[in-house]
Amino acid sequence: MALLALEFPPISHLIEWPTIFGDGPFAVNKVVLLALISAVLVFTMYFVAGRKGQLVPTGVQNFAETVVEFVQEGIILQTMGPEGLYFTPFLLTLFSFIFVTNIWGIIPVAQMPVNARMAIPAFLAILVWFIFNFIGIKKQGLGGYFKSMLFPPGVPKALYILVTPIELVSTLIVRPLSLAVRLFANMLAGHLLLVSFAVIATALFKATYVGAVLPGGLLIALTGFEVLVAVLQAFIFTILAAVYIGGAMHPEH
Amino acid sequence: MGMAMMLAEQDPGELVAGLTAVGRGIVYGGAAIGPGIGIGIVVGNAITAMARQPESAGMVRTTMFLGIAFTEALALFGFVLAFIISG
Numbered sequence: 001m002a003l004l005a006l007e008f009p010p011i012s013h014l015i016e017w018p019t020i021f022g023d024g025p026f027a028v029n030k031v032v033l034l035a036l037i038s039a040v041l042v043f044t045m046y047f048v049a050g051r052k053g054q055l056v057p058t059g060v061q062n063f064a065e066t067v068v069e070f071v072q073e074g075i076i077l078q079t080m081g082p083e084g085l086y087f088t089p090f091l092l093t094l095f096s097f098i099f100v101t102n103i104w105g106i107i108p109v110a111q112m113p114v115n116a117r118m119a120i121p122a123f124l125a126i127l128v129w130f131i132f133n134f135i136g137i138k139k140q141g142l143g144g145y146f147k148s149m150l151f152p153p154g155v156p157k158a159l160y161i162l163v164t165p166i167e168l169v170s171t172l173i174v175r176p177l178s179l180a181v182r183l184f185a186n187m188l189a190g191h192l193l194l195v196s197f198a199v200i201a202t203a204l205f206k207a208t209y210v211g212a213v214l215p216g217g218l219l220i221a222l223t224g225f226e227v228l229v230a231v232l233q234a235f236i237f238t239i240l241a242a243v244y245i246g247g248a249m250h251p252e253h
Numbered sequence: 254m255g256m257a258m259m260l261a262e263q264d265p266g267e268l269v270a271g272l273t274a275v276g277r278g279i280v281y282g283g284a285a286i287g288p289g290i291g292i293g294i295v296v297g298n299a300i301t302a303m304a305r306q307p308e309s310a311g312m313v314r315t316t317m318f319l320g321i322a323f324t325e326a327l328a329l330f331g332f333v334l335a336f337i338i339s340g
Contacts, residue, residue, distance in 0.1 A: 011336065078315045178326040185329035236322045243319065 007199075014195055015116055015188070035114045038100040042093065071095055075239050080246035087245060090131070094124065095238040098183065102230035105191055106223050113187040113230075118180065125180035128241045129172075136248030148251035179240060186233050190226045197222060277335040284331020291324040 049064030105113030136145040205212035299317035
C-alpha cells in the first residue's frame with residue numbers, strides 16, 4: 001500500500017461537498033446546484049419541445065416525443081393499462097429527472113450523481129408513497145383500499161394472521177424505503193466503484209506507468225456501464241412507481 | 254497464549270477499527286449471497302421464456318426488471334448497512 005502511495009479517501013470526502021454560497025438550511029453546494037440545474041434542464045427541454053407542437057416533429061420535439069412514447073409504451077401500458085395514461089406527465093417527469101440527476105455521475109467536472117445522497121431519492125419515494133395511497137383511497141374508498149391491501153383474496157382464512165401484518169409492513173414501510181434505498185445505493189455504489197478505479201489507476205500510473213493500463217481500461221468500461229445503470233435505475237424507479245399506483249387503482253383479483 | 258499477548262499489546266482503537274472493517278465485509282458479503290442466486294434464477298428463467306416465445310420478449314423483459322429490482326433490494330440494504338456500522 002505504502003509502496004504505491006495508494007491513499008483511498010474516506011467516504012465522507014467523496015460525497016460531502018463544501019458549501020459554495022448561502023448558509024444554514026439553504027446552503028448550496030455542488031449537489032444542490034446539480035439538482036437545481038437538472039430540474040431547470042428537464043423543464044426547459046419539455047417546455048421548448050412542447051411549445052410549437054408541430055405535426056412533423058424536428059429537433060428537441062423529436063427527442064422528447066421518443067421519451068414520451070417510451071414511458072407510455074414501455075412503462076405505463078405494460079404495468080397499468082390504458083387507464084394509467086392519465087399519469088404520463090408525472091411518470092415522464094420522474095423518469096427524466098432521475099435520469100438527468102443520475103447521469104451527472106459520469107459527466108466530466110460534475111462527476112457526482114445527485115442521487116448518491118439520500119435527500120432526493122427519499123423525497124421522490126415519499127412523493128410516490130403519498131400518490132399511490134391517495135389514488136388507492138380515492139378509487140376504492142378508505143375501507144376498500146385497506147381491505148384489499150391487508151386481506152388479499154384467495155388466501156385461507158387462518159393465514160391472515162401471518163399475511164396481514166406482512167402486507168401492512170411491506171406496503172406502507174418497505175415499499176418507500178426500498179424504493180429510495182435502491183436508487184441511492186445503486187448510484188453510491190457506482191460512484192465508489194469509479195472512484196476506486198480512478199485512485200488505483202492514478203497510483204499505478206505514478207508508480208509504474210504501464211500498470212495503469214488495466215485499471216484505466218476498466219475505468220473507461222465502467223463509465224460506460226454507469227450510463228446503463230443511470231438509465232436502468234430511472235426506468236426501475238418509474239416502473240415501480242407505476243406498479244404501485246396501478247396496484248392501488250385496481251383491487252387485486 | 255501468543256494470540257492473547259498480541260491482542261493485549263494492540264491499541265484497542267486499532268483493534269476496533271480492524272474488527273469494524275471485517276464486520277463490514279461480512280455484512281455486505283453475506284447480504285450479496287441470496288440476491289446473487291435470486292437474480293440468477295430470475296434472469297435465467299426470463300431467458301428461457303424469451304427463447305421459447307420470442308414474441309412475448311417485451312413483456313418478459315419488463316417483468317424481469319421488476320423481479321431483479323425486488324431481489325436486488327436486499328443486497329442494497331446490506332450495502333447501506335455496511336456503511337452504517339461504525340466501531
